[in-house]
Amino acid sequence: MLIEIKVPSVGESVTEALLAQWFKNDGDLVKKDEPLFVIETDKVTLEVVAEADGVLTITVTEGETVAIGAVVGTLDSQGAERAEAPAAAADENEAAAAESETATAERETATEAAPPVEPDQPPSPAPPPEPAAPVPASEPSPASRETARPAIAELPLAPAVRRLVAEKNLDPTRISGTGPGGRITKGDVVLYLESGASPGSAGRPEASAVPAASEPEPAPSIAAAESISRKPMSPIRRRIAARLLEAKHSTAMLTTFNEIDMSNVMAIRKQYKEAFKQKYGVNLGMMSFFIKASVEALKEISQINAFVDGQDIIEHHYYHIGVAVGSERGLVVPVIRHADQLSFAGLEQAIVDYVKKIQENRLELADLEGGTFTISNGGVYGSLLSTPILNTPQSAILGMHKIEKRPVVIDDEIVIRPMMYVALSYDHRIVDGREAVTFLKRIKEFVENPERMMMEI
Numbered sequence: 001m002l003i004e005i006k007v008p009s010v011g012e013s014v015t016e017a018l019l020a021q022w023f024k025n026d027g028d029l030v031k032k033d034e035p036l037f038v039i040e041t042d043k044v045t046l047e048v049v050a051e052a053d054g055v056l057t058i059t060v061t062e063g064e065t066v067a068i069g070a071v072v073g074t075l076d077s078q079g080a081e082r083a084e085a086p087a088a089a090a091d092e093n094e095a096a097a098a099e100s101e102t103a104t105a106e107r108e109t110a111t112e113a114a115p116p117v118e119p120d121q122p123p124s125p126a127p128p129p130e131p132a133a134p135v136p137a138s139e140p141s142p143a144s145r146e147t148a149r150p151a152i153a154e155l156p157l158a159p160a161v162r163r164l165v166a167e168k169n170l171d172p173t174r175i176s177g178t179g180p181g182g183r184i185t186k187g188d189v190v191l192y193l194e195s196g197a198s199p200g201s202a203g204r205p206e207a208s209a210v211p212a213a214s215e216p217e218p219a220p221s222i223a224a225a226e227s228i229s230r231k232p233m234s235p236i237r238r239r240i241a242a243r244l245l246e247a248k249h250s251t252a253m254l255t256t257f258n259e260i261d262m263s264n265v266m267a268i269r270k271q272y273k274e275a276f277k278q279k280y281g282v283n284l285g286m287m288s289f290f291i292k293a294s295v296e297a298l299k300e301i302s303q304i305n306a307f308v309d310g311q312d313i314i315e316h317h318y319y320h321i322g323v324a325v326g327s328e329r330g331l332v333v334p335v336i337r338h339a340d341q342l343s344f345a346g347l348e349q350a351i352v353d354y355v356k357k358i359q360e361n362r363l364e365l366a367d368l369e370g371g372t373f374t375i376s377n378g379g380v381y382g383s384l385l386s387t388p389i390l391n392t393p394q395s396a397i398l399g400m401h402k403i404e405k406r407p408v409v410i411d412d413e414i415v416i417r418p419m420m421y422v423a424l425s426y427d428h429r430i431v432d433g434r435e436a437v438t439f440l441k442r443i444k445e446f447v448e449n450p451e452r453m454m455m456e457i
Helices: 077-113 140-148 161-167 186-194 235-250 263-280 285-302 344-359 433-449 451-455
Strands: 003-006 016-022 035-040 045-049 054-058 065-067 070-078 253-261 306-309 312-315 322-323 325-327 330-332 375-376 394-399 403-410 413-427
Touching: 070 077, 161 186, 186 330, 235 330, 253 433, 263 285, 263 344, 285 322, 285 344, 285 375, 285 394, 285 433, 285 451, 325 344, 394 433, 413 433, 433 451
Parallel strands: 322 375, 375 394
Antiparallel strands: 003 070, 016 035, 016 065, 035 045, 054 070, 253 413, 306 312, 325 330, 394 413, 403 413
């Protein structure tokens, strides 16, 4: 029975996808739930698995853009059963062929070992000695050396070995035999090939170690060092480019900066790291502190949790926080819904789940929609300071950066503290500088004093 393999739907707004990669080859035997291929849309990347066991037939090659619901291949479920029987028979035939080859080699060895029996004949007179041929002063030509080599048919080779040597066009005199009486076996030929010898070496003149004086070395090509490659942008990369350009052109974006002393957060993580992991099964990271701080600040500065819709301002009274995650195929921003209702453990678990879905290409379109505020952590890549771009239609985005020990003044004394620069980019059409600076200051206060978030003060 043939089962059609179709491109699955990933959302109402997505009508086509790029078949990015096949994990299997045409004619392969696949098992149920085994990944077959991966598709890319302008928003998500998704793996498609086999619905049943069967032999795969590919009708659409990777790199092609296909419509949602299009058939890209088939699975022959009955072919799976047929494919298993020849495989077992092939193993038996190979074993029988090996036994036959061994028996043939032993018979030929026994025949050569027996001395030839000739009839009694009177000894013939010895021929007169011939004058010795003069020894040539120069080396014999390559052609004469090739002529002096024994032909394949003249060597005592087993049929299977002779066939393999002929197919690979090898010189059997260069192969060391390990069989009875120094005979060349099939394994010797395979080892010879694996040692670096290239097929087609028989009958070729040996290359001279010193190049002839009449053949000057070619000059290095300058063009070879200036080669380029061109490849199309993936749907996700095209979507990212379009959205970033849209944010640049359709918003009045401005960025304000501050710095945060991470001493207390780092101390809490160090003190409760093991107990937290043992109880909840996830690590206590930095991101959950910043999500909690952002939610508390959003409750105070409602303009940050809003966006412009034509001539109107739409304010959200819920808190769906997007967390930017970099992947091999591009940047995605999965959304943690109702972040205000989640604990530190719930936030960390949500992040871990999304990272796993991204790595396994299981992220759904619904996971990316509905965010009201975004946090991006460039610090994981070593960024000291940057200006994040708005994730439209949202009105603000918070950028975290790497923690670095720096001298700071506290109570008129210079001390070394682990500091982090933070940046808030915002849409100046609906967010004034006062609100933006106040929002970032509140995040600084909450992170530097985490107990304030717990006490809600």
